[in-house]
Amino acid sequence: MFTKLMIDQMDRKVQQQQQHQQRQLQHTKAPFPAWKETPSAMVATGKSGSLTKASGATTSTSGAKSKQRKKCVRPCPNPNPNQSPKEEGKRIGESDDLPDANTGRMNRYYGGKSPTGAGAGAGPDLTLVSHNLEDKVSKIARRNALKELAAMQTRHEQSTDKNEDALRELQKSIPEISKIFDVHCRIGSGTFSSVLLGTLQRERCLGETSRRRFAIKHHNPTNHPERILRELECMFRIGGVDNCIGINCVVRYNDNVAFVMPYMNHDRFHDIYRSMGLQEVRNYMRNLLIALRHVHKFSVIHRDVKPSNILYNRRTGKFLLCDFGLAQKIDADGNIVQANELSNAATLALMRDMEAARNLMMQDGNSAQDEVQEYLACKHEQEVSLRRVRALGGGVGVDYSLINQSPFDAQVAALAKKDVAAQRADTQRLINRLRFVNPNADPNHYVSPTNTNKKEVHASRAGTPGYRPPEVLLRCPVQTTAVDVWAAGVIMLATLSSLHPFFRAPNDCAALSEIINVFGDIEVRKTAFMMDRLVLLTQKMTALDLRRLCMRFRLADHFLSPAVQRRHRRADGTVEACKSCEQATYNCICRHSSHKIETYEGLDIYPAHAYDLMSRLLELNPQKRISADEALKHPFFNDQHRIVSGISLQQQHQQRLLQQQQQQQQQPGPFRVRETLPSAAARTLKPYICQTLGGIQAKVEVLAKSGTAPDAPA
Numbered sequence: 174m175f176t177k178l179m180i181d182q183m184d185r186k187v188q189q190q191q192q193h194q195q196r197q198l199q200h201t202k203a204p205f206p207a208w209k210e211t212p213s214a215m216v217a218t219g220k221s222g223s224l225t226k227a228s229g230a231t232t233s234t235s236g237a238k239s240k241q242r243k244k245c246v247r248p249c250p251n252p253n254p255n256q257s258p259k260e261e262g263k264r265i266g267e268s269d270d271l272p273d274a275n276t277g278r279m280n281r282y283y284g285g286k287s288p289t290g291a292g293a294g295a296g297p298d299l300t301l302v303s304h305n306l307e308d309k310v311s312k313i314a315r316r317n318a319l320k321e322l323a324a325m326q327t328r329h330e331q332s333t334d335k336n337e338d339a340l341r342e343l344q345k346s347i348p349e350i351s352k353i354f355d356v357h358c359r360i361g362s363g364t365f366s367s368v369l370l371g372t373l374q375r376e377r378c379l380g381e382t383s384r385r386r387f388a389i390k391h392h393n394p395t396n397h398p399e400r401i402l403r404e405l406e407c408m409f410r411i412g413g414v415d416n417c418i419g420i421n422c423v424v425r426y427n428d429n430v431a432f433v434m435p436y437m438n439h440d441r442f443h444d445i446y447r448s449m450g451l452q453e454v455r456n457y458m459r460n461l462l463i464a465l466r467h468v469h470k471f472s473v474i475h476r477d478v479k480p481s482n483i484l485y486n487r488r489t490g491k492f493l494l495c496d497f498g499l500a501q502k503i504d505a506d507g508n509i510v511q512a513n514e515l516s517n518a519a520t521l522a523l524m525r526d527m528e529a530a531r532n533l534m535m536q537d538g539n540s541a542q543d544e545v546q547e548y549l550a551c552k553h554e555q556e557v558s559l560r561r562v563r564a565l566g567g568g569v570g571v572d573y574s575l576i577n578q579s580p581f582d583a584q585v586a587a588l589a590k591k592d593v594a595a596q597r598a599d600t601q602r603l604i605n606r607l608r609f610v611n612p613n614a615d616p617n618h619y620v621s622p623t624n625t626n627k628k629e630v631h632a633s634r635a636g637t638p639g640y641r642p643p644e645v646l647l648r649c650p651v652q653t654t655a656v657d658v659w660a661a662g663v664i665m666l667a668t669l670s671s672l673h674p675f676f677r678a679p680n681d682c683a684a685l686s687e688i689i690n691v692f693g694d695i696e697v698r699k700t701a702f703m704m705d706r707l708v709l710l711t712q713k714m715t716a717l718d719l720r721r722l723c724m725r726f727r728l729a730d731h732f733l734s735p736a737v738q739r740r741h742r743r744a745d746g747t748v749e750a751c752k753s754c755e756q757a758t759y760n761c762i763c764r765h766s767s768h769k770i771e772t773y774e775g776l777d778i779y780p781a782h783a784y785d786l787m788s789r790l791l792e793l794n795p796q797k798r799i800s801a802d803e804a805l806k807h808p809f810f811n812d813q814h815r816i817v818s819g820i821s822l823q824q825q826h827q828q829r830l831l832q833q834q835q836q837q838q839q840q841p842g843p844f845r846v847r848e849t850l851p852s853a854a855a856r857t858l859k860p861y862i863c864q865t866l867g868g869i870q871a872k873v874e875v876l877a878k879s880g881t882a883p884d885a886p887a
C-alpha cells in the first residue's frame with residue numbers, strides 16, 4: 174500500500190517535472206527563433222549521451238575549430254581529480270540540466286555565453302533538441318524521484334519497522350510470549366534490550382483500562398548470560414519495594430530471555446526537568462534516595478543511575494528505579510563479586526524461586542484501572558490549583574510547572590532581540606567553559622598511578638558517561654555504593670541548574686575535565702592523590718560556586734538583565750569580566766570570589782539546604798561522600814525543622830508533628846503552589862553533620878547553657 178502510494182506520488186512528480194521542462198523549452202525557443210546550429214555542433218558527452226552545445230560553434234569544420242570545440246565541450250574541469258569519470262559524468266549530467274534556482278531557466282552549459290550572445294551562431298534542429306531534452310529530463314526526473322522515494326521509504330521503515338521488528342523479533346525468538354501476552358508496541362529500547370508493552374491474553378474480555386499492563390524486556394541475544402543473571406537476581410531479591418522495580422516472571426527460550434515487569438506510565442525527564450518546582454525536586458530526590466538506600470542495603474551498586482532508568486510519573490508521583498543490568502555486588506572488603514562467582518546452588522535456588530514467582534505472576538502487576546483513577550484525580554487537583562493560581566494573578570509563588578511557563582520565558586518575551594542574543598552568547602560561553610577540554614590532553618593517558626612499581630588492579634568503568642564519579646574516571650579499583658550517590662547528585666545538579674545533560678562527557682578524559690571545570694583542579698588533584706593517582710593537568714581551574722552556577726543557568730534573565738548590566742557598565746561601555754570564570758565581575762560564579770557580586774536575594778526558589786545536599790552528593794572524595802541513608806536525613810527533606818532555644822526538644826517535636834499534620838490536610842496533592850523563600854532566608858551553606866538525636870540534644874544543651882540561640886539545624 175505504502176509502495177503503491179509512493180509510486181503514484183513519484184509518477185505525479187515526474188509528470189510535473191516534464192510539464193515544467195516543456196514550458197521551459199517553449200520559453201527558451203520563443204525568443205530566439207533565429208538561433209540555429211548544425212547538428213555537427215552538437216557533441217555527445219558522457220555515457221548518458223547528453224548533448225552540450227559548444228560555445229562559439231560555427232559551421233566551420235576546420236581542425237583547429239573542431240579542437241577548440243572539443244575543448245569547449247567540457248562543461249567545467251573536474252574539481253576533484255580523484256573522482257572517477259563515471260562520477261564526473263553523473264555530476265555533469267545532473268548539474269547540467271537542473272533548472273536554475275534564480276532564473277528558473279535550464280542550467281545548460283553554453284561555454285560561458287548565453288545563447289543570445291555573440292557566440293551563438295547557427296543552431297541545431299530544435300525539434301530534435303527538444304525531443305532529446307525531454308527524454309533526458311524525464312530520465313533525470315525519474316532518477317531523482319527514485320532516489321527520493323528510496324530515502325522516504327527508508328525513513329518510514331526506520332520509524333515503523335523498528336517497532337514491528339521488535340515485536341516480530343520477540344515473537345520469533347520466544348514463541349511462548351505470544352501464547353500468554355498480547356504484545357502491543359515497543360515502549361523503550363536501550364543498548365542491551367528492547368522493552369515492549371504487553372497485556373494478558375486471558376484479560377482480553379476486560380475493558381481497555383482494566384487490563385493489567387506489563388513491560389516485557391527482551392534482552393538482545395548478544396547480551397552476556399552473566400549480565401542477565403545479575404539483573405534478574407537484583408530485581409528478584411531487591412526489587413518490588415522501596416521504589417525499585419520488581420519482576421513478575423522470566424521467559425527463556427534457547428538463548429533468548431525476556432523479563433516481565435509491571436508497566437509504569439512515566440514522564441521523560443527531558444520534558445519535565447525545567448519545570449520542576451521545589452516540592453517536586455524534593456519528592457523526586459527523596460524517592461531516588463529511598464531506592465538507593467534500599468539497593469545499597471544489599472551491598473549492591475546499581476551503577477547506572479540516570480534519568481532514563483528512573484520511571485517517574487509526575488501526575489501520580491509514582492517512582493521506580495529500573496535497569497539493574499550493570500549492578501554489581503560488593504563483598505565485605507569492598508571487592509566486586511562477579512555473577513559467575515554465585516554458587517551453583519545459589520543460582521539454582523534463584524531459578525526455583527523464579528519458577529514459583531512465575532506461577533504467582535498473575536496476582537501481581539499494576540492495574541491500569543488504578544492509574545486511570547489516579548490520573549483523573551490528579552487532573553482535577555491540577556485544575557483546582559490552576560484556578561487558584563489564576564485567582565492569585567500569577568507572580569511570585571506560582572508553580573510555573575502548572576502553567577508550563579517559567580518566569581524566565583515570560584521575561585525573555587519582554588526583552589529586546591539584541592539583549593536575548595547577548596544573553597544566549599553569554600550562556601554559550603559559560604557552557605563552553607564547563608565543557609572545555611585541553612586539546613593537548615591525551616584521552617588514554619590523563620591519569621597515572623603515583624607508584625608505578627605497584628601492579629595495577631583492574632578498575633570497573635561500568636556506567637553511563639556523564640554520570641561516572643571521579644573514582645571511576647580516576648581508575649580507582651575500590652569502588653563502593655558511593656558511585657550511585659554521585660549519579661544522584663548529577664541528576665540534582667541538572668534539575669537545579671535546568672541544564673541537562675549537565676556533563677556531556679564524550680569520553681572519560683573529557684568527563685574528568687568537565688568535573689575539574691566545576692570543582693577546580695586542586696580538589697580533583699587532592700582526591701586523586703588520596704587514591705594513589707596523579708592527574709596530568711596543564712591548566713589550573715578555579716572551583717565554581719554550585720549555587721550561583723545553578724542560578725546563573727536557571728535565572729539567566731536576572732543575571733543578564735540589561736538594567737543590572739547598565740549599573741555595572743564602565744565609562745567606555747564595557748563590563749569588567751572575572752578572569753577565572755569569565756563572567757562579568759558582578760555575576761562572578763567562582764567559589765571564592767573577591768568581586769563585589771549581585772546576590773539576587775529572594776529570587777531562588779530552592780533553599781540553601783538544597784545546594785548543601787547537592788554538594789554532599791557531589792563530594793569528590795568517595796570516602797567523604799554522604800550515603801543515601803544519611804542524605805535522607807538531610808534538612809533539605811525536612812526544611813521546616815529549626816531548633817528553637819528555650820523550648821524543650823520534646824515540645825518542638827510535638828509542634829513539628831502538629832505542623833506536619835496541618836500541612837498534610839492543607840496540601841491538595843502532588844501539585845501545590847510553589848513555596849516562596851523569605852528574602853532573609855539563609856544564603857550560606859551551613860555545614861551539615863548527620864547527628865543522632867542525642868548529639869543534637871547535647872548541642873542544644875551546650876548552647877542553652879552558653880545563652881546563644883542556634884538558628885539552624887545542627
Ligand SMILES: Nc1ncnc2c1ncn2[C@@H]1O[C@H](COP(=O)(O)OP(=O)(O)OP(=O)(O)O)[C@@H](O)[C@H]1O
Pocket residue numbers: 360361362363364365366367368388390418434435436437438439477481482484495496498
Ligand atoms: N517497567 C517499565 N515500564 C515502562 N517503561 C519501561 C519499563 N522498563 C523499561 N522501560 C522503558 O524502556 C527503556 C529501556 O529500558 P532499560 O533501561 O531497562 O533497557 P536497557 O537496554 O538496559 O537500556 P540502557 O542501555 O539505557 O541501559 C527505559 O528507559 C524506559 O523508558
